[in-house]
Amino acid sequence: MRRNIGLIGVGAIGNFLLKEINRDKAHGIKIESVLVRDRRKYESLQSEFNVTLYTELNEFLCSNIDIVVEAANVEAVKTILPKAIKEKDTIIISIGALADEYFRQHVLHLANIHQHTIYLPSGAIGGLDLLQNAQTLGTVKEVSLTTRKPANSLVDHAIMDEVVVFEGKAADAIKQFPKNINVSIVLSLAGIGIDKTKVTIIADPHVDKNNHQVEIKGDFGSATFSIKNNSLPDNPKTSYLAAMSILGTLKRINGNVKIG
Known part of the structure; x- marks a missing residue:
């Protein structure tokens, strides 16, 4: 069965998905509809990727799509997700929107009432399957994330040595660095919550990639994951792994074998 996708956002990740899914004809999935603000700006997408453009959310949701994919930003999630989840299963990458407890509970309630699913991709990190399994009995005791990024992505002045720019809980990390630490929220939701997940953010002038180290401790034992992210070939500000x-x-979702 083919799934028809409705895409929100045609930035770096949106363009990656259009190329990989429609141009290369990924098996079983196709982007049919794209929601944009300015139709004229993105008119060429219709012929290039054989999609239909929409500027109105209701028309977009009523189009021939089975699932909505958000690849825009936190503001788009807060505006669009409550409506989208009433009509369709939805994948969101701007997971920082779910740091807001009221908003998170609201959309989860809507998903339950309307029997649709919110999918949260792992983004730029890994190990979420292990963390979720380890937390099945609620016995994970510690989860920490240390993120090391190129200094110029975190501070607006030159530094010679690494500097810890944040140390605290995930709930505060996403408030101070809303565009830099989405990974802390998906990690928190998979594990022990945004108030118990510890986050350290380091600005390092000696690295040119984003590095994430996740440490988990609990009754199961302990685990450590270290991820160094390459950027998208077409956009150095976007993680390749997040797009993938x-x-x-x-x-x-579309496969017959589920691993993990």
Whole structure:
């Protein structure tokens, strides 16, 4: 069965998905509809990727789509998700929106009432399957994330040595660095929550990639994951793995074998 996708956002990740899914004709999935603000700006997408453009959310949701994929930003999630989840299963990459407890509970309630699913791709990190399994009995005791990024992505002045720019809980990390630490929220939701997940953010002038180290401790034992992210070839500000995690999520949803 083919799944028809409705895409929100045509930035770096949106363009990656259009190329990988429609241009390369990924098996079993196709982007049919794209929601944009300015139709004229993105008119060429219709012929290039054989999609239909929409500027109105209601028309977009009523189009021939089975699942909505958000690849825009936190503001788009807060505006669009409550409506989208009433009508369709939805994948979101701007997971920082779910740091807001009231908003998170609201959309989860809507998903339950309307019997639709919110999918949260792992983004730029890994190990979430292990963390979720370890937390099945509620016995994970500690989860910490240390993120090391190129200094110029975190501070606006030159530094010679690494500097810890944040140390605290995930709930505060996403408030101070809303565009830099989405990974802390998906990690928190998979594990022990945003108030118990510890986050350290380091600005390092000697690295050119984003590095994430996740440490988990509990009754199961302990685990450590270290991830160094390459950027998208077409956009140095976007994680390649984050973009691939959406594509991977779509393929797993559509597959007959579920791993993990």
